[in-house]
Amino acid sequence: MxxxxxxxxxxxxxxxxxxxxxxxxxxxxxxxxxxxxxxxxxxxxxxxxxxxxxxxxxxxxxxxxxxxxxxxxxxxxxxxxxxxxxxxxxxxxxxxxxxxxxxxxxxxxxxxxxxxxxxxxxxxxDGLGKQAGDSTGEQQPADIAKKTDSQQPESSAPAQPWxxxxxxxxxxxxxxxxxxxxxxxxxxxxxxxxxxxxxxPGEWTEAKFDINGQADKMVFAAKGQTQLLINKKLDGAELKQLALDLSANDGNTEIKSASLSLDSFKLGEWSTIEFSAKGQLPELAFDSKGKTRLNVSPDVKMVSLDGLSLDAALSGSALPRPSMKVSVKADATYDIPAALATVSAFATSADELAVSGSMSFKSADIPVIRFDLASDRIDVDAFMGKDEQPAPKSGSESTASTKAEGSDPSVAVEEQEPDLSVFKTVDVAGKVAIGELKAANAKLSNVVLSVTVKDGVLKLKGLDADLYKGHLNASATIDARGALPTYRVSKHLNGVQIQPMLVDIAGNDVLAGTGSIDIALSGKGLTESRIRKNVNGTIAVNFADGAVYGVNIPEMIREAKATLKGHKAEYIKEEKKTDFSSMKATMKLGNGIASTSDLDINSPLLRIGGQGETNLVSEKLAFLINTSVVATSKGQGGKEIDEVADLTVPINVTGNWNEPKFALNIAQLLKQNNELEEKAQREVERGLKKLFGDKADDENIKNAADKLLKGLFN
Structure with missing residues (x-):
């Protein structure tokens, strides 16, 4: 020892x-x-x-x-x-x-x-990987060979791993x-x-970090911890009990708190992630939380999310309403080699608005986006806080202009074209189906919309919808490749009840009937002023079994008769409307003007033709409506008007879109009366010649004929 x-x-x-x-x-x-x-x-x-x-x-x-x-x-x-x-x-x-x-x-x-x-x-x-004086920083093949040879072990037995x-x-x-x-x-x-x-390797270890800093104007702080395991063979790793916390503020955006936790992570196995964030954006406050399950394939080529759910409470002036509840649920996968993200079982809701479906996103120089979405009901007006029903404006009432007092639509207002540059940077195609849709107070059902965006061109391939007991089919194209965007629109409405549609959309009940409308328009520029100035095309209307409210043409005919006789028309209290069995017209649009020359309204009593134009910029009206009584029957309201059968009554329509004005064209009426009287005088003289021969020039006979004519025209 x-x-x-x-x-x-x-x-x-x-x-x-x-x-x-x-x-x-x-x-x-x-x-x-x-x-x-x-x-x-x-x-x-x-x-x-x-x-x-x-x-x-x-x-x-x-x-x-x-x-x-x-x-x-x-x-x-x-x-x-x-x-x-x-x-x-x-x-x-x-x-x-x-x-x-x-x-x-x-x-x-x-x-x-x-x-x-x-x-x-x-x-x-730069240059850290290069040796001083060496422009390439690369070893020559001969040097590598020598080094490799010198490092070869003398024995071929495998070395014990470190x-x-x-x-x-x-x-x-x-x-x-x-x-x-x-x-x-x-x-x-x-x-x-x-x-x-x-x-x-092969043992669990704990890692912690704490960081504070600033990225440009964003001041941030983050901290976290996790447990880490590196496999003994150094060919894999695992995480568990990961917890991260973050806060940030740049003066405009504040993330008061954000956290993420993960129970465990290993390639090929499912992990549970929970996350939350609370903060303030400009004019928007948010408080959100969510969770999902994460799986990364063993070959690290596929990332999958299962049961992703996110719930957020939002408030602020940036929203269409003071506060909202938003929810998102989905499953998702991301194919890393293909750079393709796919979202399935997608369902999102914002208060009462709900949408479900699927979508995909492929990362590329021009990202490829595809979607197929559906909703049972979407009320855009309620969602945007504009759910008030406009009060109907009868044509018989004096309606105030919707424009600011003293404004003139003809005065040019500086407008900016919408930024459509995104049309050149994406490849989008998809479909949206909506059971019931309310937008701009219009009510549609069974809506199906197909849309594509590619190479700077948006195409509305098809819009089909039922509305007001009729059907709508439309297509449109917006081409954003030029200095100004161009557009082309085609619409066909068939069997639509016009009055309830006008009441809902414009708050105006001036026209009633069942009708079809065909629209084919094109133009350049999407600001309101450019659309009014540059739109070209036609709008063809064909209505049946309706009425024009705000004007009683039979009443105006009686007034015309009284005017011709120099009397005052008898007042009869009647509704200011004119019934018709059919109404047809074709409006031609171009150079800021919409004009028609083939207005044709028919009823058992009346024949109404018209022509004229309206200025799309100033909204002024200039139409002449010619009305004739073509039947012998009691007039609208029960007053006999047989005495003016075949008389054409000219009516001027002036004013503007919001306040149309109707008035007799007295000059045209009197001219017509004089022409009829002169024509009758010539016919009477011809008849007298045949009947009395040379005695037709007798003063007594002439006086008797003059009294007869005056009785007819007075």
Whole structure:
């Protein structure tokens, strides 16, 4: 036993003597110039070690390095690319003989990284992979071969793999700046702390971080922790109990709190993720939370989300209503090699508005988007807070203009074309089906819409819908490839009840009937003023069994009869409307004018024809309506008007769209009366000649004929 004790004591004395000799004879600081020289050769940059290098012998062999800096080239805002105040590293020596690398706790204090890209595009990271004086930084094939040959083991027996362990990592008071002077972006990490507990492949370790900084104007803070496992063969990893927290504020946007938690993560297995966020955007406050299950395939080619759900409470003036509840549910997959995201079982709701379906997104130079969406009911007016029913404006009432008092539509107002540049950057195709739709107070059902956007052109391939006991079919194209967008619209309405549609859409009951409308329009420019000035095409209407409210044409005929006789028309209280059995007209649009020359309204009593135009810019009306009584019957309202059968009554329609005015064209009426009287006079004289011969010139006979004619026309 004494011999063993003396032997151990000798070993200890020898180790102590060796350490003492090492400390006395070897000063690690003498290696500073050599280290700096090797770094200079390898990178072309200067390494400056201002602090001391000191040995560490317990509990393992290692060293401390004081203040050290790795320099930037000239011309950058800070002198150093990397610097730190102190670093510590130690390695256990004895395990090295058993091919085991046991590293003690690695500590870095006061570290800082500065990365800058100049306006020219030059970065202080450029050239780090090249040796000084070597423009390529690549080894020649011959050098690689020599190195490979020299490293070949003498024995062909496989080498025993190394085992590695780390007592931990500690980074304290680190900071970093990433600057890009080309666009003025700057990220400044003012404090970064990181710790990793004992680490060894096949064992769980705990990692924590805490970071504070600013990205441009956004001040942020984040912290998190997780447990990490690296497989013994270093061919995989796992996470569990991941928790992240974030807050940020740039003066306009504030994320008061955001969190994400994950129970576990391993390739090929499902993980549960929960997340939440609360904050304030300009004019919008949000409070949201959600969860999902995540799976990443073992080959890392497919990412899947199952049962994604998100619920958010929103409030603020940016919304169509003071507050809203929004919900999203979906399953999703992302094919990484194909860059294709697919969303299925998609369902979203915003208060009473709900939409479901599927969609996909393929990342490319021109992203490809496809969708197939459906909803049972969408009330756009209620959603936008515009659910008030407009009061019907009867044509018999004086209606106030919807424009501001004193405004003139002909006065040019500066308008800006909508930005349609997105049409050139996406490839979109999809379909939307809606059971019931209410928009602009119009009520539609069984709506089916197909749309595409490609190469700068939007195509509404088909819009089919039922409305007001009729059917709508429409198509449209908007081409955004030119300086001004062009459009082409085609619509066909068939069997539509006109009056309830006008009451709902325009609050106007001036026209009633069952009708069809065919619209074919095109033009350039999408601002209101350009549409009015540049629209071209036709609008053809064909109504049946209806009435025009606001004007009683039979009453005006009686007034015309009284006017011709020089009397005042008898007042009869009747509804101001004119019934018709059919109404047809074709409006031609061009150069800011809508005109017609074939207005034709028929009823058993009346024949109404008309022509004229309206200015689409000023909204002024200029129409002449000619009305004739073509039957012998009691007039509308029960008053006999047989005496004016075959008399054409001209009516001027003036005013504007909101206040049309109807009046007899007295000049035209009197001219017509004079022409009829002159024609009758000639016919009477011809008849007298045949009847009385030369006696027709007798004054008594002429006087009797004149009295007869005056009785007819007065």
């Amino acid at each position: 004494k011999k063993i004790a003396f032997a151990l004591l000798g070993v200890v004395i020898a180790v102590v003597i060796a350490i003492a000799a090492l400390l006395a004879l070897v000063d690690p600081n003498q290696f500073k110039p050599m280290i700096a020289e090797q770094v200079k050769k390898a990178t072309g940059r200067d390494l400056v070690i201002e602090g001391d290098i000191g040995w560490r012998f317990f509990p393992s062999l290692g060293f401390d390095i004081g203040q050290t800096a790795f320099r930037n080239p000239q011309g950058f805002a800070e002198p150093n690319l990397v610097q730190f105040d102190n670093a510590e590293l130690s390695v256990s020596v004895m395990p090295l003989f058993s091919r085991e690398l046991h590293v003690g706790k690695v500590s870095l204090q006061g570290g800082r990284i500065f990365v800058q890209t100049l306006p020219s595009g030059v970065s202080n990271l 085992a590695m362990s780390l007592d931990g990592i500690e980074i304290v008071d680190a900071s970093a700046v990433i600057r890009d002077d080309r666009n003025g972006n700057k990220t400044d990490i003012s404090q970064f702390d990181f710790s990793l507990s004992r680490f060894a």
